[in-house]
Amino acid sequence: MRYVHLVRARLFRVGTAVVAAGLLTLAAAGCGLAGGVSGDDRTITVIATDTPPYHGPLDLAAEKLAAQGWTLDVTYVIDIVQPNHVVSAGEADFNFFQHGAYLQTFNRDNGTNVVPLFYVVGSPAGVYSTRHESLDQLPDGARIALPVDPANNGRALHLLAQAGQLQLRPGAQVVQTSQQDITANPRNFRFVEVDQQTLTQTLPDVDAGFLFSRQAIEMKLDPVGDALLREQDADAVPYRIVVAGRPDEVGSEKARALQSALQSPEVAGFFTSFYGDWAPLPWDEDPQQQVGQWWQG
Numbered sequence: 392m393r394y395v396h397l398v399r400a401r402l403f404r405v406g407t408a409v410v411a412a413g414l415l416t417l418a419a420a421g422c423g424l425a426g427g428v429s430g431d432d433r434t435i436t437v438i439a440t441d442t443p444p445y446h447g448p449l450d451l452a453a454e455k456l457a458a459q460g461w462t463l464d465v466t467y468v469i470d471i472v473q474p475n476h477v478v479s480a481g482e483a484d485f486n487f488f489q490h491g492a493y494l495q496t497f498n499r500d501n502g503t504n505v506v507p508l509f510y511v512v513g514s515p516a517g518v519y520s521t522r523h524e525s526l527d528q529l530p531d532g533a534r535i536a537l538p539v540d541p542a543n544n545g546r547a548l549h550l551l552a553q554a555g556q557l558q559l560r561p562g563a564q565v566v567q568t569s570q571q572d573i574t575a576n577p578r579n580f581r582f583v584e585v586d587q588q589t590l591t592q593t594l595p596d597v598d599a600g601f602l603f604s605r606q607a608i609e610m611k612l613d614p615v616g617d618a619l620l621r622e623q624d625a626d627a628v629p630y631r632i633v634v635a636g637r638p639d640e641v642g643s644e645k646a647r648a649l650q651s652a653l654q655s656p657e658v659a660g661f662f663t664s665f666y667g668d669w670a671p672l673p674w675d676e677d678p679q680q681q682v683g684q685w686w687q688g
Contacts, residue, residue: 434462435645437634438474440488441467444605447661448511449487452652461648469588471540478636479503484645485636487653490514491678492566492629493542495686500541507633507678508641509650512662513671515627517618518547519607520599526554526619529598532579536600538587544569546630547601548582550620556580566629566685604666615669624671629685631671633678641679 435456439445446467453463466483468474474486475497489497491507498505523529537547545568551557558575559568570582585593587603591610594600604614615621622630634653640646652658654674662670 433460434464435485435649436464436466436483437649438466438468438477438483438486438488440471441469442605444512444662444665445487447665448653448658451655451657451661452649455652455655455657456648459648463649463652471587475501475503475505475635478505481637484640485634485649487511487632487634489633489635490542490630491633491682492686493540494633494635495629495682496540496542496566504638505635506638506641507682508636508646509634509654510673510676510678511632511634511653511658512666513624513627513673514604514630514632515614515622515624515669515671516543516546516601516603516630517607517614517621518550518599519594519602519610519612519617520619521595521610522598523619526556529578529580529619532581533598534581534583536583536585536590536593536597538590538601539584540587541569542566543587543601543630544584545572546622547620548573550622551580554620564685564687565626608665614666624673628673628681631673631678 437449439449449463449465453465456463468488471488471493474483474488475494477483478486485508486505494505494507497503518535520529535547535551537544545563545565548557548559548568548570549565552559556578557573557580560572560574563572583593583597583600590600590602591606594602594610599619602610602612607614607617634646634649636643636646654672659672662672
């Protein structure tokens, strides 16, 4: 029943039908996530982010899985804390909302044991502005918004450092960099740290800010053309979006079925339509084999 309380406290906006159905199911079950880990071996339960680049692939995956005799049971949320707790506790099979760096940081900070099972799409991000058209136009003392969560906090700082606007401590890993790693700030930029879910609301009030590609699209910005600074996929391997589950799901029948459905030509077409031709699809790579390249916990 603890999870019911947290759902009500944290999920500020979820589709009405999902909230109603979810709370009714929780009330009937007495505890746990709506749907939970089903006793039906042909049901796959997923907790996912309630935004278009997650709905679209899962809708397509559900159709493919249904044709193979599977039922895909998805609960959509806007919370970025509970999905890992839910999977770690065995209340859902998988989650689909995060990149590898966020997952590794969350496990370290919360004592959970959730692992990346496979990649779905690359997620390069950038620095954008609704006030200035280029980095050179940023005034000295410009206010720049950063996501407050540790896994994403350093991404804009590294982009600014690569552009010669800052200096960072030698050896600072992007996945663990914070303002404390800044050793020189010649233009006296001021950094405003906000929840990643509010970056789009914050951007008009600052000189520039970090945005995920999906957020840039939500703001009617061109993720590539309108970026003052932008990551390349080769530099954003820690930020590829993963499906994650408990260690005992590695190579499981459910995981293989979901991977096949989410790495289909139809889903590739969705990402090309939503993001553009630049959308990275690293489907032939294994996140578990790559974690050690960028994470030193």
